[in-house]
Amino acid sequence: MTPADLPLTGRLAGGRHLLPVRVYFEDTDLTGIVYHANYLKFFERGRTETLRALGIVHSELMAAGAGYYAVHAMSVTFHRPARLDDQLLVTTAPAEIRAAATVLAQEIHRDGTRLASARITAAFLGPDGRPRRQPPAWRDQFQSLLEAV
16 A cells, blocks of 8 residues: 555554654755654654544543543654655554553565654553553554454
């Protein structure tokens, strides 16, 4: 599947969320290569659209006082550079589900070549900023994705 085959918000397939991302001039350094910090933005978009595809919308959670997900830990490996005008594919899949957090495995690909990979722990926090158990329905959503991978 290529980024051109996907809607701008991506979609769920095979236990993963697939999100197309185009590299713009603003994402690059003077050499036309994606600046390393911008990969974090691409990963964040992938996580946000994954939640949205599961029916979990941050703005609604926060407005209702239910809580929110925040990155607790992150490990990133850069394999190859992305460049200006590349069409990228950001994949997001749950790797581990805990009571108050979900660990996500993410990758960025160009034409089937892995450019970057990350492992992110997203903690669920209450309005007071303290960890709280994820709602059971959301844990079930993540578990169904994990089982489909």
